[in-house]
Amino acid sequence: MGQLKALSTYYASPEMIEELDPDPRDDVFALGCVTYELLTGRHPFNRKSSVVARDRNEHPQRPPGLTTRQWAALQGALAFERKRRTPTVTTFLAEFDDAPSRPGSSRWLVGAAAAVLLLAVGGCWGWTLFAPAPPAPTPSTAEGTPAPVVSTPLTAPPEAAPSDARSPLAPPPLTDSVPTETASVVAPPPPVPPSLPAGKPSEAAIAALLREYVPCSRLTSASDDGVLRITGYAADSADLVALRNGLQALPGVRTIETAITAFHAQKCEPLRILAPYVDGDRGAPGDVTLSVPGDNPVFRGGEKIRVTVRGGGTPRYVYVDYYFVANGALYVVHMLPRQDAPTVRLPANDTLRLGDGGASGDWTVGAPFGTDLITLVAAPNRLSLGKTQSQPVPAGPYLETLRRALAQAAEQGGAAGAPVAETLFVTTTP
Numbered sequence: 001m002g003q004l005k006a007l008s009t010y011y012a013s014p015e016m017i018e019e020l021d022p023d024p025r026d027d028v029f030a031l032g033c034v035t036y037e038l039l040t041g042r043h044p045f046n047r048k049s050s051v052v053a054r055d056r057n058e059h060p061q062r063p064p065g066l067t068t069r070q071w072a073a074l075q076g077a078l079a080f081e082r083k084r085r086t087p088t089v090t091t092f093l094a095e096f097d098d099a100p101s102r103p104g105s106s107r108w109l110v111g112a113a114a115a116v117l118l119l120a121v122g123g124c125w126g127w128t129l130f131a132p133a134p135p136a137p138t139p140s141t142a143e144g145t146p147a148p149v150v151s152t153p154l155t156a157p158p159e160a161a162p163s164d165a166r167s168p169l170a171p172p173p174l175t176d177s178v179p180t181e182t183a184s185v186v187a188p189p190p191p192v193p194p195s196l197p198a199g200k201p202s203e204a205a206i207a208a209l210l211r212e213y214v215p216c217s218r219l220t221s222a223s224d225d226g227v228l229r230i231t232g233y234a235a236d237s238a239d240l241v242a243l244r245n246g247l248q249a250l251p252g253v254r255t256i257e258t259a260i261t262a263f264h265a266q267k268c269e270p271l272r273i274l275a276p277y278v279d280g281d282r283g284a285p286g287d288v289t290l291s292v293p294g295d296n297p298v299f300r301g302g303e304k305i306r307v308t309v310r311g312g313g314t315p316r317y318v319y320v321d322y323y324f325v326a327n328g329a330l331y332v333v334h335m336l337p338r339q340d341a342p343t344v345r346l347p348a349n350d351t352l353r354l355g356d357g358g359a360s361g362d363w364t365v366g367a368p369f370g371t372d373l374i375t376l377v378a379a380p381n382r383l384s385l386g387k388t389q390s391q392p393v394p395a396g397p398y399l400e401t402l403r404r405a406l407a408q409a410a411e412q413g414g415a416a417g418a419p420v421a422e423t424l425f426v427t428t429t430p
Contacts, residue, residue, distance in 0.1 A: 009049045009245060015082050017051045025085045028092055032077025035096075039063040044078055047249045052242060054080040070096050201228060201250040209250075213243035216268035218425065219260070226254035233371065233425045236262040263371045263425060266330040267323055270375060270395070270423075273403045277377070277410075277421040288312055288346075290320070290376040290422035297426045305363045305426065306355035307335065309376060311346040314417065316378035318346050319385070320354060322363075323373040323395060332395040335363065335374075343382065369428040377402070379409050379419040 009017055013029035016022070029050070036044040044060035045053035053059075060078060062071050073095035079085040086092045206221045206228070219232035228247055234240070240260065247256055289310045299305055309318055320335040335354055336344050346352050355363045377383070383405040385398070410418040 010043060010045070010047050010249065012050060013082070013085075014050045014054055014080055017049060023082060024088055025082050028077050028086050028089055029079075031089060031092065032074060032086075036060060036063065036074060036078065039066070043249075047246050048242065049245065050080060052239075200252045201247075205250055206247070209243060209246045213246060214238040214240070216265065216271060218271075218423065223252070226252060227257060228253045228255070229257045229259075231259045233261050233263055235265040235268055237265040238262075261371055261425070261427065263373065264325045266325050267373045269330065269399055270321075270323055270332075270373060273399055273406070274375060274377070274421040274423060277406060277419050278423060288316060288318070288376060288378040288420055288422060290374065290424055292374070292424065292426060297424070299365045299426060299428045301365050301369065301428065301430050303365050304355050305365060306353065307363075307374060309346060309352040309354070309378075311348060311350045311352075311378075313348055314380065315348050316346050316380060316420075317382050318344050318352065319377040319379075319383065321375045321377075323375070324370075324392070326392075330395040331392040332398055333392050334390060338390040346378070365428045369430055371425055371427045374424050374426060376422040377406070377419055378421070379406075380417050381409065381412075383409060383419075 011030045011033045013026040016026050033044055040063045045058060048056075048058070063074075066074065073086070073092060076084070076086040076095065077092050086095065200223050203221070206223075210217065210219055210221075210230075214234045217232065217234035217238065219230055219234060221231075222229045228250070230243075230247070240258075244256055244258075247253060289308075291308045291310075293306060307320060309320065311318075318336060322333040322335055324331055324333075336352075344352070383402075385401055385405055406419050
């Protein structure tokens with residue numbers, strides 16, 4: 001089989017990514033990608049691999065200034081199916097060259113593209129270098145360590161049923177996949193062309209890639225001296241390999257370090273509903289914060305989860321919920337309000353602590369263990385959420401009620417202000 005030994009995957013044909021036998025048309029595809037980039041300043045598939053673009057039925061836009069003949073030639077070079085692709089580089093040159101005698105003609109442009117491609121692969125034309133595949137990386141299963149970027153999407157193990165022995169006010173079972181319980185294969189960084197521009201990747205460019213490849217996540221980034229660090233939480237359905245490839249293509253990025261912990265994708269629904277009200281998504285300073293002890297909160301079985309809510313300059317009604325997955329379904333426990341505290345109004349600049357016993361509740365970690373979501377909603381007026389219980393209940397009906405209540409409160413906020421929200425993840429271990 002052919003091996004992608006020389007260049008990163010976003011210049012590779014679908015057949016090379018899928019490890020089919022090499023063919024000259026793989027070189028034509030790579031040359032087409034570089035030619036398109038020289039013409040437009042951007043990758044034909046926006047730095048996605050050809051397989052991802054093919055599966056999403058995405059096609060490059062016509063570059064300005066090309067004749068019909070040239071555009072047809074470029075489309076032929078970039079065809080996803082090998083049988084429809086231009087057969088040789090020579091044929092592509094002949095079809096693309098409309099005016100070979102004119103200075104600055106297309107033949108000069110394609111020649112430049114070929115030179116770029118040759119330099120990028122170290123002076124060895126073509127993708128089809130025959131060599132044994134590198135040995136497979138060793139899976140990591142060390143407990144308590146966040147999972148790195150993986151070569152296949154993380155998948156949650158079968159959910160376990162909630163324990164019948166826990167206290168009614170104990171937090172729900174943490175039942176989705178713990179990244180350290182899932183065999184994780186470290187993806188080696190793709191080769192970086194030696195001509196990578198210097199500088200620092202922009203926050204906007206990083207944020208755009210995070211939105212594209214991991215829309216359901218809570219990730220932060222930091223860049224220093226060519227090292228880009230991505231940390232936080234992402235749904236187990238995220239395409240982390242595509243994210244790494246996209247980040248690696250940013251100017252100034254030479255090394256990517258990740259510490260990404262997976263959570264069950266069912267928790268994306270509450271994140272989606274709360275997103276318009278979360279500080280980072282609204283781009284405005286909020287007046288409430290939600291926190292637990294430690295920068296990377298990890299609780300062991302038998303420990304108590306303590307949650308702190310700090311208010312801002314105006315009084316707010318506060319709602320704190322805990323989401324978990326059991327037997328493939330999403331559940332919620334209402335930490336506040338609850339049956340013995342049906343309404344909680346936090347005074348301005350005050351602090352509320354949950355988990356210290358008494359009126360604040362007593363939330364003890366129990367099996368099974370994993371990574372779960374805690375959310376805070378703070379509103380100037382009382383939300384119409386119906387009767388809340390401290391026992392786990394299916395989250396679907398409540399989330400629909402919450403969505404409607406937030407939309408109504410935002411519309412009627414006026415001078416009192418709209419609702420705001422905060423989210424955080426906690427991980428528990430035995």
